[in-house]
Amino acid sequence: MEITRRNLFKGSAALAVIGAVGPVSSALDDPLASWNDGPAKKAIVDFVRATVNQSSPTFVPAEQRIATFDQDGTLWVEHPMYTQVVYCFERVPVVVKAKPELANVEPFKTVLSGNHEAIAKLTMDDLFKILGATLTGMHVDQFESEAKQWLDHARHPRWKRPYSELTYLPMTEVLNYMRANGYRTYIVTGGGQDFVRVYSGKTYGIPPEQVVGTAGGTSYGYDKNGKPFLTKEPKLLLNDNNAGKPEGIHLMIGRRPFAAFGNSTGDRQMLEYTKAGDGNRLAMLVLHDDGSREYAYGPATGLPDTKVGTFTQALYDEAKSKGWTVISMKNDWKRIFV
């Protein structure tokens, strides 16, 4: 093309239009555009540069680039209740309809009563009974379609938005940034593996085979036409919390991650295990200290510990002593949601 005053002008006009859509242009320049400059953002960028630059002494070959992310409280909102627990509570009427004898049996009776005070007093043992009754006993395909249908309609009580829209934009940027640099991103969650797999692709761009979660057994059988199916059994294979996270990573991935992100004591061992590897490793913890834009909880915030995604003082101290980086939602994130 011949350069003339006319097409130069057209070019400038095009640039001006791009410039007007500020956030797009800046997002193109900065893959972590929702992060304020500070030690957290710097830790991520420095780590990626140090591990993907071929001339770096801590270069990591592409096939070894594994980054693991806790889900609840790390990638999306876990307050006031884990999404999957909400699902299980809301499934109770369906389960009782199929097995009416449960209507007068605890803890189902209490859940059906709708009495919030009584429900809040249910024990962990009660919770496990509810999880067992609502997450097992059906074919895996049936579970998948029911969970998907629920997720399409469920809304968070505070924002009145689908849970899939309550992912943290800055963490979505980290997922994309890591993947653009050859990292395979895994979810390593205390939540149910089958549950998270239902939406992980659409919500996080993470395929089912890259979801490690609390997993139960299945059993293989045949229907009356001889067609095989798998039934979800109430048999726990992996409790993917605490020590279960590195154990689950070994079982499902077979490699030690180079980067790990969490937000609670349930992620402690995953971060220890990641950071204990050779070379440059990244361990980060999201601190929920933004009560106005999201929630503030845990002793490290000076606010009451709500027992959801516990971020204890001991965890905070371990982070400081072992070189893990704490992400302050209040200070490090320009924006929380899309």
Next chain:
Amino acid sequence: MEITRRNLFKGSAALAVIGAVGPVSSALDDPLASWNDGPAKKAIVDFVRATVNQSSPTFVPAEQRIATFDQDGTLWVEHPMYTQVVYCFERVPVVVKAKPELANVEPFKTVLSGNHEAIAKLTMDDLFKILGATLTGMHVDQFESEAKQWLDHARHPRWKRPYSELTYLPMTEVLNYMRANGYRTYIVTGGGQDFVRVYSGKTYGIPPEQVVGTAGGTSYGYDKNGKPFLTKEPKLLLNDNNAGKPEGIHLMIGRRPFAAFGNSTGDRQMLEYTKAGDGNRLAMLVLHDDGSREYAYGPATGLPDTKVGTFTQALYDEAKSKGWTVISMKNDWKRIFV
């Protein structure tokens, strides 16, 4: 470049040189060059074309392209004994050295005696005791380095070659052909997941996270310096044989394969599960009917069933009735090993 008689001639000379290296040229043309033309080769090529061609009614999006392969007897030799079982037997002296009290306890006493007749009479229960003693109780890193060292030195009794060289060339071609067409290739083996992961990358181009096998639990702990490690525990999480194969595929991959390859009754449910999916699915069984180039065993060969990789008449009949393709090593494979 200007075309002249001179550079045309150079081009022809270059072509002549390539032509002289016959097998390379033909391998470039035909990704399955070690296969004779016939129904088995045709089934593979037809399946790949029908699932990766965008205009095909049975097109499969890239992210869903999963192919699973049994290992022993499907990708490499399983005769006269599974490689991992050989490893476990050869590890017994090391285990007894560390725990001398085992020297007079069965089945270790018999293994140490070297009496082949007595060893051949050991029961499955004895075998599990040997597997437990030789595959658990150590850190995962230690297990990995010991197994790797053994594999570097072990030789097959018949061919006197490392086990890694006794992979079937035609199946290596299938792995490469599937991958070149966007399929992710998984090993789904009754063998130990941790054992196979030690060499799967180098031997098959399959990374550890794409190995599904019989898996035991691990436990997380710390050494005296506070450094974390994982110990292999004698607790079975997944028996990846028979119904355990589809169950393991659900646990570890979370998707139904589009293609599955096996060679024995242990692979039956994996092939059923694969073939029962929608669209175009491929199920194939390797029949060991070549006693001179490899081994011939199983009733379908008309030869005695050796109980290794059992290919029963019932399996053969199911294959025929369900549209699975049987691969005759004798007739379908031009060459067995590299």
